Amino acid sequence: SQTIHQWPATLVQPVGSPLSLECTVEGTSNPNLYWYRQAAGRGLQLLFYSVGIGQISSEVPQNLSASRPQDRQFILSSKKLLLSDSGFYLCAWSVGGGYGYTFGSGTRLTVV
């Protein structure tokens, strides 16, 4: 069966420090992969999505970047965190279309 792993679960980082959040999927090949951010009172915002290795689409210009070095690995990064980067980050995968997405358990990031 397919599973999605996301870590760490919680993270507290100082302003200006780098960030690396990792997401891996098991049990499927060539999934579409997504990073969402959930900020208080703002719902779920799509940050990046990828339909294949090395293919990244950015939805919102910001202080973050994403990479897909392997088929089932999706990494969210920042060189220098801002206070506004705090939030709940969710990774998801899909096979496309009307099947919906499967989400990871999320990472709670607090920038201090």
Place this chain on the structure above:
Amino acid sequence: GNSVTQMEGPVTLSEEAFLTINCTYTATGYPSLFWYVQYPGEGLQLLLKATKADDKGSNKGFEATYRKETTSFHLEKGSVQVSDSAVYFCALIDNQAGTALIFGKGTTLSVSS
């Protein structure tokens, strides 16, 4: 563009009350519609879905009907439980445009015994 609008929360109900959470959408193509649920401290789980007009999605006593004429996908449950307390998100994928999943802002449901 595509968008999803949900009723503002929080919604506070007593156990066994009837639940409705309204959701309307705007889409240029023929979307698939979803309800996701987020329990406290957890990620999102797919609750139910409908992929074409007049389809009814159902799961765990919840149901929603895809109404193309009113562009709605309201979530209902006849008798809520304390364990249903969570945040509920309505979402769509525009299959024709090939967009990613677009979410509403979420509605917080709190059920008391």
